[in-house]
Amino acid sequence: MSSPTVSRAIPGAPAPAQRPSRRIGRLRDVALLPALILLVIIGAFLSPSFLTYPNLVSILGASAALAILVLAESLIILVGKFDLSLESTCGFAPAIGAMLVLPVASQGFGTGWPTWLAMFTVLVIGGVIGLLNGFMVVKLRLNAFIVTLAMLIVLRGMLVGVTKGGTLFDMPDAFFVLATTTILGLPLSVWIAGAAFALAGAILKYHRIGRALYAIGGNAPAARAAGIAVERITWGVFILGGVLAGFAGLIITGYVGAINANQGNGMIFTVFAAAVIGGISLDGGRGTMLGALSGVLLLGVVQNLLTLAQVPSFWIQAIYGVIILGSLMAARLTSGDTRG
């Protein structure tokens, strides 16, 4: 599938041969669908409660934050960069937001900011972190991997520092609204995540900036020579990634009902795994939102099944990791892809 019939190019008759290549493009997007269906069937046999409406809703709800993080990471990977610090941003940003509201008695700063302003600040903090990452990666040309790994550690350390390792409770209800509000039976967070994926998918396909992400990730010098503002757009993607990570942090806060110093810790592995399983190439320039979303759902279902199947909790991590490895290999086989 990777090199669709090059030699059969027919001079002067391009139109009829055009459909197959387009269909192949779509096939790659849904390469995970068979695996997902298989898992659902297995799940139905494994546990009678799997295919129930409340369980399916809970899978979606539990996947919403991961979905937003995967969306953010996918955009950054598309331009050929990395951001590991997203997992710390999604703990640090909401924690600072919460402390701006909370009184000193509840471990806050005692500044007593209005709730809406504090929640907006969560997104601003995410954006500022993305701005810093972008500055170091794009302007100073430091290696994205090590820069964002350092940022991950700095932010985690700062979160532990400001909260003194404790947990923040007593936030205003607005902090939990993403998880607690339901519309037509689904949590608000699920609707927003779905809408975000739809919007990102549309922009990636139909907007010049979306197309520019593919061009930059595919060959940045060529994109630059075609008049694409490579640096500005790459930097912008880092900022957007930070904002989205802050937002994902608010979703997690809503589901957990509190913010502890570990929020988001270790999530980045799952984020990358979902993106890669979903067909986002780590080399940049290749992958779709539909693919990334199917990667998220696959991991969401696996997580849920492991719980339902009453796998001993001490073993869940190991099994989860093995399944991710297996999915990576399966994704490679089904897409017939030879590149990263």
Place this chain on the structure above:
Amino acid sequence: MAAAPPLVEAAGIAKRYGPTVALQDARIRVLPGETHALVGRNGAGKSTLVGILTGLIAADAGEVRFAGEPAPPLSDRAAWRERVACVYQHSTIIPDLSIAENLFIGCQPLRRGFIDWRRLRRDSATVLERWGVAVAPEMRAGDLTVEARQMVEIARSLSRGARFIILDEPTAQLDGEEIKRLFARMRELQAAGITFLFISHHLQEVYEICQTVTVMRDARHIVSAPVADLPKGLLIEAMTGEANSVGLIDAASRPRRPDAAAVLRVEGLAGQDFAEVSLTVTAGEVVGLAGATSSGRTGVAETIAGLKPASAGTVALGGRALPPGDVRAAIAAGIGCVPKSRHAEGLVLGLSVGENATMTIGDRLGPLGFQRPKVKQAAGEQMIQSLGIVTQGTEQPVSGLSGGNQQKVVMARALASDPRLLVLIDPTAGVDVKSKQALLGHVDTSRQQGKAVIISSSEIEDLRICDRVEVMLHGRIVASHAAGWTEAALIAAMEGLSPE
């Protein structure tokens, strides 16, 4: 000396890459102790022959013999290294290691299985001293000048036993004084019994340092003779052959239009590898920038197109000065560019033909930056049609196209924004004759539409369609030839030979 068998002899060598013939009945005989020149234009097959002589490329047919003995099997690298070494134009030194480590890389002296650093330093000092290279072995190799780096590479080859050394365009990156010193060293080594195969685009140097010359053209051996028997005129003729007209356009046959308005004015432009470049291009005029790869012609063209910043001077399009180093501004002002390498800067290989062809006009395909699929599709199809790109359609990734068709996509990308000025850098590099014809045909069409065109190239066919060719050498424009020039005169100017 005449009685000894040739140190290196290759005969009947053939090599194909798919449909491309890289070598066909190529041969060369290098006698011990001589400095032998290998000359030919780009694509003549020199590099392939060097690859075969160094055992890095397997020939499809033919035989290589060293001092009468058949060449060792390709897998026996050590045996090859004892017979032949090549100093390439690009460095094979590892910059972050010391010179001593570079000298003995892969064969470091050991003591009880561990590297014996003391002996490594002592041995490398001996090697450097023996071959007269005055650098400290502890020095970081990356800090060497190009000149010293070449000497270290030569010393490394000699220390491994090779007495036959291929120098691939060693003078390309050296200045006059350095070239003199290199030649002095080569003469010393020659006196010590070392044999050289010397590759250069500067024919003057061939006469200066070599005793014998082999000319290649179109993948074939043309002539081998003592340099004394092959005066410049004959040498250039052997390199170029007869004017191979494959129905390409010659600007000499069309009337000149001296009254056209100036589109581009370049004044006192200077950059990394060129200076004091001034030129004017009028509407409907095609101007060639000729010169060797290192002449600075590429830098001038890239600077005009905004790909590189200028250190001095101005580029004005239609009377308005352009901000230096700003591709977006250049495109907006009406410059379309075919960059030097289609793989490096011309194309995003994984993306489709339509995507690549419309990359320069991403903001013109719909409102607010959104791209209407129908508009984009139509724009892509129009490009495919007008440039005659052979493809399955707009959705096919360009990675699946042939080189010629890929280059047409790069041309399409440059033309998409309907520019007033086309800047084409090596526009027909590595494409077949038919695509070359088609691409140059589009240049002519653009000219007829009143676009101004700059072609930076060293290919005679590319330059034939120019109304005027400015020749660059060492970063300066040194000559200007109106259409109708003779090939010999232009090549002589490009190679830095003074016409006689």
